[in-house]
Amino acid sequence: MSASTLHFISRTEFQASVNIEAFVSLCKQSSVLDSSKQFDSNIWDLGYFKGQNKIQRAIFSSMEASQISQSQPFLAQPFLDFAKALLVYLHDKRPVVCQAVRVSALRFLEAALRGCGKDSCPTAVNEDVLDTAVELARKQLSARVAYRVAGQLELISELMNSKRFIVLRQRWHHGMNKPRELGSRISKESIEAREKKLPSAAVLRALANIFHQATKPMHILVSSYTALMLCAPERINEVLRLSRNCIVRGDGRFSGRVGIRWAGSKGASDTIKWIPSAMVSVAEKAVSNLLRVSLPAQQIAEWYTNNPKEIYIHQTIGYLRNYEYLTVSEVADILWGDDTKRHSAYSWVIANGIPSVSLGAKGKGYSFKHVEEAVLKLLPPTFPYVLGAPELLCKDSLALVRLNESHCARATYVCMFHCVDNSIVTNPLGRPGHRSIFEDFSFTEDDGSAIWVRSHSFRHYLNMLAQMGGLSSAEIAIFSGRKDVGQNRAYDHMSSEEIQAPVGRAIKEGLSGDLVPITSRNLVARSEFAASGVAAAHTTEFGWCQHNFASEPCQMYRDCINCEEQVCIKGEARKEANLRSLKVETEHLLSQACQALTNEEYGADTWVVHQMKTLERVNVLLSILDDPSVSDGARIRLNIENAPLVTLADSETITKAVTFERRKRLK
Known part of the structure; x- marks a missing residue:
């Protein structure tokens, strides 16, 4: 964000209302959300959404007005100015793409103040008011949206409390549980959600056929955009912000690959995504189709980029540029390329307030300059850049059509272009109230019902394929x-x-190598385990440990080899392998410790002693495990106090004792 960072510090010696006045004054002068220019207005323009031709607005209306989709009445003062300042300050600290949820939270907070008899005074906000606001949101909104509004209320309360606008006894939490995600894969709800979010097989078959059969410009446009959305899991706004040179040919380690240069959204950066080999021909044909269909509009956009003050006139009537006055037929020819649309041209000049003059036998005439000015007003508000894409010039955009070219009943302007927005693509996909391309080609679902698919369904579909x-x-x-x-x-x-x-x-296919093999296990009866006198036991890397962790934690810090409660069982190949690996590791560590001791490094002598002790005990254990006179299943335990080795086995098991001085005796 290019605007300067706001920072407000409350003055403890001032009352909360005085601090709020200073806070409002600071935010009123800020360039964040263009506040300095539109603070006194109750409807703010916040810019254009990506991939859409409609502007985002923040309407500071009351909760009751928003329920009936009206802009008035507005929030009551003094909360109105405070709400505007909060929106500015929060956007500076915690920017969001859409302000709708944040504005809704302010509406519910103001309504809660009125409901609690606080007269819309910001300093009167307390825990009860906040709880009331959450309850209002819970009753009027879906669970998912209400949860998001409650989160914004919590953020607002933290800001107000930290700036000393209000005093809360403790940090306030909204207390709403996050709506449960569908975690089951076999429940009826999850199956219905899957069918709702994924395109059906009938949809995919229909789109493939339309993509190859389409001849009309709008059929080609819609089917080509859906084809691109099936080449990579892109959002509709990203597809509509493609440039005309979006196809990328790989080089170096990507030689032979074909990719598309995508514009990022939701915090993700622009990137090149390589198209799967099976979809390369589809992507290339889709982009080629769009380049061809959008060429007339692109030529118009390029004209206005180079001649922003002059109307575009097609070549066949270029001579009209020298006329001072135009007849109705000539106006129709400039606008729609059809001089027979005199009645439509007459309605157009009246709607645009263009005065007429008498041309004698030719009838009424209209100033060329006035017609030109009226047409230039049809340029996008952000021209020469695409709406919602300030880095993309209109003439370089792939998403262009001539004005009204996407409309089935209106005449297409031959002198003006239009940026394609998501409605031009999504409406023909079966949205209620609009004729779909599936109807035009007589495609239906397998059960005979009409097809309706969301553009985002293709993103869900490709994600599932990736999984x-x-x-x-x-x-x-x-x-x-x-x-x-x-x-x-x-x-x-x-x-x-x-x-x-x-x-x-x-x-x-017999590929079970990575599966855990089934091995036999020698289980011990509870009575036998109790008779052994062992109070507790758990497995370790080299055997099992008799330490009772219920009484105290490990006193050896898991240094099992140097612990007298460590018991090894001969015949366990995996744990014996661990022991041999430990020997190699200890020998390496001992050599490093000896080198450090030679270099007179501090503490090296302690490590030398420890590694020597560990290596000696490992060697003693391995010598017993390698002794053929000791049968498999023998339990081996070394005593750190030089006591003889204790073994507990069946009567057939040979028992040995070994001390650190390597004295052995049979028992």
């Missing part, structure tokens, strides 16, 4: 342009059968 293909969570997050791996969970729609399928195939 089924064995990609890791990190790879899927990178593949999908996410900053947080945890967001993958919302796109995991694999059924239990699909999860188990790889294991089933591996077993059928």
Whole structure:
């Protein structure tokens, strides 16, 4: 964010209301959210959404007004100015893409103040008011949205308390439980959610056919964009911000690969994603289609980039640029390339307030300059840049059509272009109230019902394919342009059968090497274990330990080899291998400690003694394990106080005792 960082410090000697006035004054002068220019307005323009031609606004209306989609009445003073200042300050500290949830939280807080008889006074906010605001949100919003609003209320309360605008006894928490995610793969709800978020087989078949059969510009445009969304798991706004040179040919280690240069969103940076080999031809054809369909609009955009003050006129009537006045037919020819649309042209000049003059026998005439000014007003507000993409010039954008070209009933302007927004792509995919491309080609679902698919369904579908293909969570997050791996969970729609399928195939093909083998285990009866006199036991890296952790923690810090409670069992190959690995490691550590001792490093002598002691005990244990006279199953324990070795085994087991001085005696 280019705006300067705000920092407000409350004055302890001032009352809360005085500090709030200073806070409002600071935020009112800030450039954050263009506050210095629009603070006195109750409807703020916050810029354009990515991939959309509509502007984002913050409307400081009351809760009651928002319920009926009205902008008035506005929030009551003095809360109104405080709400504006809070929005500015929070956006400076914790910026968000959309302010809707934050504004909703302010509405519920103001309504709670009025409901508690506090007269919309910010300094009167307390725990009861905050709880009331959460309850209002819970009653009026869905569980998921209410939870987000409650989170913003908690953030607002922390700010107000930290700046001494209010006094809370302790940090306030909203207390709402996060809505439960569908964690089951076999429940009815999860199956319905899967079917709702993923495109059906009928949808994929229909789109493939339309992609190859389409001849009309809008059919080509919609099918080509959906094809690109099936080449990589991109959001609709990212697809609509592609440049005309988005295709990338790999070199170096990516030689022979074809990728697409995507614009990032939701915090992710711009990136090149290499297209799977099977989809390269689809991606290339889709981009080629879009370049061809958008070429007339691109030529118009390029004209206005080079001639921002002059109207674009197609070549066949270029001579009209020299006329001072135009007839109705000539106006129609400039606008729509059809001089027979005189009635539409007449309505257009009246709607744009263009005065007429008499041209004698030719009838009424209209000033070329006035017509030109009216047409130039149709340029995008952010021209020469694409709405919601301040880094992309209109003439370089792939998402261009001529004005009204996407409308089935309106005449297409031949003198003006239009940036494609998500509605141009999503409405023809079956959105209620709009004719779909599936109807145009007579495609339906397998049960005969009308097809409706969301553009985001393709992202869910490709994520599921990536999971089924064995990609890791990190790879899927990178593949999908996410900053947080945890967001993958919302796109995991694999059924239990699909999860188990790889294991089933591996077993059928005999690929069971990585599975844990079934081994026989010699279990000990409880009565036998009690008779051994051992109070407790648990396995270790080299055997098992008799220490009772219920009485005290390990006094040896898990240095099992130098502990007299360590018991080894001869015949356990894995633990014997661990012991031999320890010997190699200890010998290496001892050599390093001896070298450090030679260099007179501080503390080296202690390590030499410790490693020598450890190595000696390891060698003693290995000598017993290698002794053929000791049968498998013998229990071996070294005594650190030079006591003889204690072995507990069956009567057939030979018992040995070994001390640190390597004295042995048979018993």
